Amino acid sequence: MKIGIYAKIIANKIQLELIQGIIDFLVKEGIEVHLHDNLAKEFQRFSRSEYNNLARFQNLILNNAPIDYLLTIGGDGTILDAVQITSNSNIPIIGINTGRLGFLASVSNNGLMEAFSELKRGSYQLDKRSLLQLESNKPLFDFNYALNDFVLHKKETSSMITVHAFLNGEPLNSYWADGLIVSTPTGSTGYSLSCGGPILFPKSGSLVVTPIAPHNLNVRPVIIPDDQVLSFEIEGRSNFHLASLDSRSVTIDSKVQIAIRKANFQINLLRFEGDTYLKNLRNKMLWGLDQRNF
Numbered sequence: 310m311k312i313g314i315y316a317k318i319i320a321n322k323i324q325l326e327l328i329q330g331i332i333d334f335l336v337k338e339g340i341e342v343h344l345h346d347n348l349a350k351e352f353q354r355f356s357r358s359e360y361n362n363l364a365r366f367q368n369l370i371l372n373n374a375p376i377d378y379l380l381t382i383g384g385d386g387t388i389l390d391a392v393q394i395t396s397n398s399n400i401p402i403i404g405i406n407t408g409r410l411g412f413l414a415s416v417s418n419n420g421l422m423e424a425f426s427e428l429k430r431g432s433y434q435l436d437k438r439s440l441l442q443l444e445s446n447k448p449l450f451d452f453n454y455a456l457n458d459f460v461l462h463k464k465e466t467s468s469m470i471t472v473h474a475f476l477n478g479e480p481l482n483s484y485w486a487d488g489l490i491v492s493t494p495t496g497s498t499g500y501s502l503s504c505g506g507p508i509l510f511p512k513s514g515s516l517v518v519t520p521i522a523p524h525n526l527n528v529r530p531v532i533i534p535d536d537q538v539l540s541f542e543i544e545g546r547s548n549f550h551l552a553s554l555d556s557r558s559v560t561i562d563s564k565v566q567i568a569i570r571k572a573n574f575q576i577n578l579l580r581f582e583g584d585t586y587l588k589n590l591r592n593k594m595l596w597g598l599d600q601r602n603f
Contacts, residue, residue: 310341310377310378310428310429311340311375311376312335312340312341312342312343312376312377312378312379312380313342313343313345313369313376313378313380314328314331314332314342314343314344314345314348314380315345315348315379315380315381315382315387315390316328316345316347316348316351316381316382316383316387317347317387317390319348319351319352319354319355327382328348329357331380331382331405332360332363334421334425335425341364342364343363343364343365343375344360344365344366345365345394346365346366346367349361349363349365367394368393369394369396369398369400370396373398374400376400377400378400378401378402378579379391379394379395379401379402380403380405381402381403381405381414382405382407382418383408383414384406384407384408384409384410384411384414385404385410385411385413386408387404387408387414388402388404388413388456389456389457389555389556390556392440392454392456393452395576396452396454399577400577401577402578402579403416403428403579405418406418410593412589412593413495413578415580415581415584415589424581427581428579428581432582433579433580433582434579434580435577435578436511436577436578436580436586437511437575437576437577437578438493438494438495438511438576438578439493439494439535439571439572439575440454440456440571440575440576441454441458441493441554442454442569442570442573443455443459443554443569444567444568445565445566446566447565449559449561449565450554450557450559453554454554454572455496455555456493456495456496456576457492457493457495457500457555458490458491458493458499458501458553458555459490459491459553459569460489460491460553461488461489461541461551462487462488462550462553463487463547463550463551464547464550464560465547465549466545466546468545468546468547469486469522469524470485470486470487470488470544470545470550471483471484471545472484472486472488472489472542472543473541473544474540475539475540475541475542476533476537476539478540481531482528482531484523485524485525486520486521486522486523486524486528487521487522488521488522488551489518489519489520489541490506490518490519490520491516491518491539491569492506492509492517492519493516493535494509494510494512494515498590501517501519504519504520504522504530505519505529506519506530507530510586514535515532515534515535516532516533516534516535516537516539516571517531517533518530518531518533535571537570538568539569539570540566540567540568540569541567542563542566543561543563545563548562548563549562550562552567
């Protein structure tokens, strides 16, 4: 078994020791461990050379990946970054949660041994998640895909912007708002939810379009089939706006032409036995834990 390990940054010695402990555990269990270049550089920053002999990897390519699984250590943001690494390789992602909420990174940092035992037994399932693909008339991002959401947002003014949205070329709505979110089912529990959007189940086959602080109170989030293409035109007092794919943002002007569609590949999140979407929702959203029930 070959496992790749990725972490965005080692914030302190506590996290350093945690990552070292995970690597040492896997090596002791006879696992062939590969370090992402980013993590290897982090070890160098802490002057730790004991892992220099481990194999390295960067981005994974379809049918040519050197690992069987990618283990991410961090929070959900680490998994969002890892999507750029796995891309269309179909390599399953296992998220070790050292962050806060952890909707995607569902394995606790003290649950690695149990998770590894289930991994060896094959007691897991692949949770396939859809992505968004950005198309534009000029290059904006190195990686034009997002697991959570695509966001248009005002930048240089406190005034609203106007986002004209089109569905397969037909006008959908003109949003007078601070911005607009197009979210996948995975991202529906993130920024979209905080702006009043609904929760979508991963296999719902839908996208949600959620305005950010809309001027017209009768404008509400819209759920659309994920086989539709959304395109946008933007107006505002400023010529410059923000466009974001997950945690990556660029400045665009009003002349940029943008379209969003469902990507032609999915990513695999590895879920262990008993780790269901509903269970995750109840635990993370504290459903049923109203103190009046006790």
